[in-house]
Amino acid sequence: MDIIVCIKQVPDTTEVKINPETNTLIREGVPSIINPFDENAVEAALVLKEKHGGKVTVITMGPPQAAEALKATIAMGADEMVLVSDRAFAGSDTWATSYTLSQAIKKLGNFDLILCGKQAIDGDTAQVGPGIAEWLGIPQVTFAVKLEADPANKKVKVERMLEEINEIVEAPFPCVVTAVKQMNIPRLPSLKGMMRAKKAEVKILSAQDIEADPKNLGLNGSPTSVVRIFTPPPRGGGEVLTGEAGEIVGKLIGKIKDRKII
Amino acid sequence: MLIKRDQETIKGYFEDTSSLSGGFADAVYLPENAQETAAVLKEAGEKKTPVTFSGNGTGTTGGRIPFGGIVLATDKLNRILDLKISHDKKNATLVTQPGVTLEEIEATAQKNGFFYAPDPTEQTAFIGATLSTNASGSRTFTFGPSRHYVKRIKVILSNGEILDTPRGRVFAKDREFNFEKNGKRYQFSLPSYQMPHVKHSAGYFVEPNMDLIDLFIGSEGTLGFIAEAELVLMKKEKNIMGLVAFFQKEIDAFNFAQEIKPLKPLAIEFFGETSLELLRNKYPKIPSYATGAIFFEDLFAPGEEEKVLEKWSGLLSKYNVNLDDVWMNESSDVTKSFKEFRHEMPELINEVIKQSGFSKISGDIAVPDSKAREMYQFYKEKVAESNFYYVLFGHISQNHLHINLVPKSADEWKLAKELYMKFIRKAVSMGGTVSAEHGIGKLKKIYLLELYGEKGVREMAAVKKVFDPACMLGIDNVIKKDMLL
Numbered sequence: 001m002d003i004i005v006c007i008k009q010v011p012d013t014t015e016v017k018i019n020p021e022t023n024t025l026i027r028e029g030v031p032s033i034i035n036p037f038d039e040n041a042v043e044a045a046l047v048l049k050e051k052h053g054g055k056v057t058v059i060t061m062g063p064p065q066a067a068e069a070l071k072a073t074i075a076m077g078a079d080e081m082v083l084v085s086d087r088a089f090a091g092s093d094t095w096a097t098s099y100t101l102s103q104a105i106k107k108l109g110n111f112d113l114i115l116c117g118k119q120a121i122d123g124d125t126a127q128v129g130p131g132i133a134e135w136l137g138i139p140q141v142t143f144a145v146k147l148e149a150d151p152a153n154k155k156v157k158v159e160r161m162l163e164e165i166n167e168i169v170e171a172p173f174p175c176v177v178t179a180v181k182q183m184n185i186p187r188l189p190s191l192k193g194m195m196r197a198k199k200a201e202v203k204i205l206s207a208q209d210i211e212a213d214p215k216n217l218g219l220n221g222s223p224t225s226v227v228r229i230f231t232p233p234p235r236g237g238g239e240v241l242t243g244e245a246g247e248i249v250g251k252l253i254g255k256i257k258d259r260k261i262i
Numbered sequence: 263m264l265i266k267r268d269q270e271t272i273k274g275y276f277e278d279t280s281s282l283s284g285g286f287a288d289a290v291y292l293p294e295n296a297q298e299t300a301a302v303l304k305e306a307g308e309k310k311t312p313v314t315f316s317g318n319g320t321g322t323t324g325g326r327i328p329f330g331g332i333v334l335a336t337d338k339l340n341r342i343l344d345l346k347i348s349h350d351k352k353n354a355t356l357v358t359q360p361g362v363t364l365e366e367i368e369a370t371a372q373k374n375g376f377f378y379a380p381d382p383t384e385q386t387a388f389i390g391a392t393l394s395t396n397a398s399g400s401r402t403f404t405f406g407p408s409r410h411y412v413k414r415i416k417v418i419l420s421n422g423e424i425l426d427t428p429r430g431r432v433f434a435k436d437r438e439f440n441f442e443k444n445g446k447r448y449q450f451s452l453p454s455y456q457m458p459h460v461k462h463s464a465g466y467f468v469e470p471n472m473d474l475i476d477l478f479i480g481s482e483g484t485l486g487f488i489a490e491a492e493l494v495l496m497k498k499e500k501n502i503m504g505l506v507a508f509f510q511k512e513i514d515a516f517n518f519a520q521e522i523k524p525l526k527p528l529a530i531e532f533f534g535e536t537s538l539e540l541l542r543n544k545y546p547k548i549p550s551y552a553t554g555a556i557f558f559e560d561l562f563a564p565g566e567e568e569k570v571l572e573k574w575s576g577l578l579s580k581y582n583v584n585l586d587d588v589w590m591n592e593s594s595d596v597t598k599s600f601k602e603f604r605h606e607m608p609e610l611i612n613e614v615i616k617q618s619g620f621s622k623i624s625g626d627i628a629v630p631d632s633k634a635r636e637m638y639q640f641y642k643e644k645v646a647e648s649n650f651y652y653v654l655f656g657h658i659s660q661n662h663l664h665i666n667l668v669p670k671s672a673d674e675w676k677l678a679k680e681l682y683m684k685f686i687r688k689a690v691s692m693g694g695t696v697s698a699e700h701g702i703g704k705l706k707k708i709y710l711l712e713l714y715g716e717k718g719v720r721e722m723a724a725v726k727k728v729f730d731p732a733c734m735l736g737i738d739n740v741i742k743k744d745m746l747l
Binding site: 075077185187188189190191192193194195198242243244245246 | 264266267268270271505507546547567568571572574575578585586587588589590591592
């Protein structure tokens with residue numbers, strides 16, 4: 001089975017800081033990691049490769065330093081890596097990003113399956129995976145929590161984790177599947193993988209290489225733009241009651257009565 | 263200052279992670295600064311009320327569990343007071359109250375490009391308690407125990423007096439201390455024992471010409487209360503890699519650790535067969551063939567990485583380790599790595615023990631390098647003979663494996679106790695220690711007697727009485743109560 005996994009490099013932080021002037025993430029001093037859902041997608045791809053053979057190619061669109069994230073997937077066991085990088089891609093929204101990735105994927109030749117994380121933890125849109133499927137005109141199965149492949153019959157069987165139920169669907173090769181974090185526990189890089197990653201070469205594709213239509217690229221090609229990002233004002237601190245447990249209970253009941261709740 | 267008397271509210275202070283039960287106290291005092299603490303101690307001293315100091319309850323030897331009197335808890339002494347960074351940004355010290363967790367100390371250091379080197383395993387421990395026990399961790403192999411990183415402490419004595427104790431100011435002459443503090447003269451002899459030449463945290467630190475500060479560090483709250491400490495931080499300069507290697511034979515893991523010791527990696531930790539069985543519950547990806555594992559960490563300068571990887575893969579291949587199964591990570595953040603993996607171990611064992619319903623006997627023995635193999639074989643032989651459940655893991659870098667005996671019946675518990683005493687005697691006969699890092703507390707006093715004999719413990723009692731004449735502090739910790747009379 002030939003599998004393509006799309007990943008994104010994201011800031012490793014739960015406290016995202018926004019530059020109020022430009023409405024963009026402040027990345028200085030924040031280390032980068034592979035988007036956690038994408039690690040689930042890589043793990044799923046490696047499990048399929050172990051079972052059915054084949055090749056796992058990992059692809060990302062980003063600045064040159066995103067190569068580090070690609071190398072980390074080689075250390076996990078992926079075979080090849082592709083960095084789609086060009087100044088022309090800067091400022092892409094999800095529409096332009098999925099277009100760019102789908103153009104790059106077309107250049108990579110035949111494949112059976114594309115795996116993506118459900119969404120990235122910085123933008124949280126969950127649109128790029130489905131977008132790629134649309135651009136390529138192939139089926140998409142989102143929120144996968146279980147994935148089995150049947151290469152002989154050229155199809156996958158996917159259990160989708162929905163809000164109240166799980167749904168099992170089948171889709172023919174080639175298709176796009178997006179992974180939720182409950183799908184698996186991503187493996188750690190291995191020593192051997194790490195050594196391979198040091199020597200592995202990153203294939204770099206530019207806007208010209210992927211024969212992209214310039215009007216679909218980057219900021220100009222993006223139909224949406226972020227008007228404003230802001231951190232909601234923190235809630236008031238509340239009041240902390242102190243003292244012995246009995247005392248606190250008394251005070252608390254007083255407060256509840258004052259507000260005529262009881 | 264908050265004072266809690268309601269027994270229901272304070273009963274949490276009557277336990278730690280050991281199985282010692284039956285603790286009781288009249289009240290728990292929660293001072294917020296050194297002055298309030300001094301006032302509590304002064305008042306207790308005048309009323310002859312025993313005082314037990316309490317950290318965050320992470321201890322394993324019952325040190326914080328009171329048997330009467332009051333508890334002086336450090337929970338509200340929880341502020342980092344100052345971070346001093348030199349002009350060239352190469353050196354830093356951090357001034358802290360005792361009730362700050364290691365986690366918070368580390369976070370503050372990291373944020374400023376430094377780290378706190380001793381790195382005891384339990385991150386929720388309070389810093390004051392880690393100094394009081396001279397705590398250590400896996401990186402003690404390279405960096406040494408906590409005391410090496412303490413520049414100054416403020417100690418409050420049982421009469422409320424505050425002794426400001428910087429390092430490098432007051433030294434013993436051979437084994438005699440003679441100095442003046444706050445207008446008072448202190449003149450006393452140190453115990454005559456020799457400490458074992460291994461990682462060691464049992465009884466008072468004693469060495470000819472020693473610094474006064476080292477007497478208080480590791481004294482487990484029996485001499486005075488550490489109300490403030492200035493810690494030395496280290497600059498983050500190198501990157502770190504952590505590796506977990508799995509071996510088909512446990513003995514290969516042991517041998518590999520011995521081989522890499524002279525190469526001085528940052529830390530080397532051992533996991534025996536039963537440890538891996540426990541860990542598999544949380545880490546299903548541990549290879550099924552593995553019966554032993556070594557976790558080790560190495561520092562490297564940027565650019566050296568490939569060379570270092572090749573060195574380790576070469577060595578591991580000699581022991582038939584499958585390099586595809588060697589877990590690894592790299593980071594510029596020395597606190598990351600596989601800390602959680604390592605820390606799961608004691609917690610998983612505690613879960614097993616809760617299920618068995620009997621208290622575990624958890625070893626903390628360390629022996630000299632030349633005796634590492636003999637001690638390991640002795641453990642394996644003896645547990646095989648007695649045939650009960652045990653878990654062996656820990657700081658193999660310093661010949662400090664924690665043997666945990668987990669009895670499943672009252673009879674087995676008795677046998678385990680006897681067996682553990684055999685381990686203690688064996689270790690002592692080889693020049694080892696009865697406690698390398700956990701301290702003595704209330705539960706390991708009999709082992710301290712094995713190490714130093716009654717004479718040594720009585721000599722410690724004499725030192726205690728210099729600083730705590732009425733014997734009010736940490737009663738029944740380290741020194742048996744009746745030996746204070």
